[in-house]
Amino acid sequence: MKRIITALILVLQSSGAIHASESALDGLRSAVPPSALETVAAPEVKAPAPSDLSYKFDRVRNDIRRLNSDTAWLRSDLNRLESTARRIAQTNTADPFFQGELQRKAWELSRYANTAQSIGMDLRGLLGQAQKDQGLNSAARAIETDANSLLSRAQFDIENSAQRLEWAVRGIKPQLAGNAQWQAMDISRAARDLAGKARDISGDARTLVSNTQP
Helix, strand or coil: CHHHHHHHHHHHHHHHHHHHHHHHHHHHHHHCCHHHHCCCCCCCCCCCCCHHHHHHHHHHHHHHHHHHHHCCCHHHHHHHHHHHHHHHHHHCCCCCCHHHHHHHHHHHHHHHHHHHHHHHHHHHHHHCCCCCCHHHHHHHHHHHHHHHHHHHHHHHHHHHHHHHHHHHHHCCCHHHHCCHHHHHHHHHHHHHHHHHHHHHHHHHHHHHHHHHCC
């Protein structure tokens, strides 16, 4: 009889311990905020920009760089023509090659202005496709740097040199100038057009940097 009573006491003690453990566990569960028990979401990894879009950025930058390179000698060419115009005006001696050189330079400047217009259209197309991406933003900043260089050359070197050339040609007597004055005006007009297109490119490049800033 004594053994039975002892076993019953042990069973009751064991049941009490289990109940106490369950009560303690329930207390811990109630103390932890429900949000802490939820599964933590993994941070979202943004996919890189499509390779074809990156290629378009690089192509626009290369086109601007090429135009920068092609126009690098225009200032010296226009200054040389200005010197020829002043020599003709001072000596009253015609130059048989002068009008032909002016005509070629007017055509060349017009072609560069058309190239700048084409680049500007491609750049504006990128504004509608731009994404917040670090790689694209770096490419956009490179485009802006090259665009600012183009604007500086077109506005302060080419346009000013073309205007001085026109003034020098106006100083030539009409019988010696022939069509030179009209050609010099065409050069000035094309130079202003190039500077205007370069200004648009620079402004759009600045917007592109903002549109791609992560």
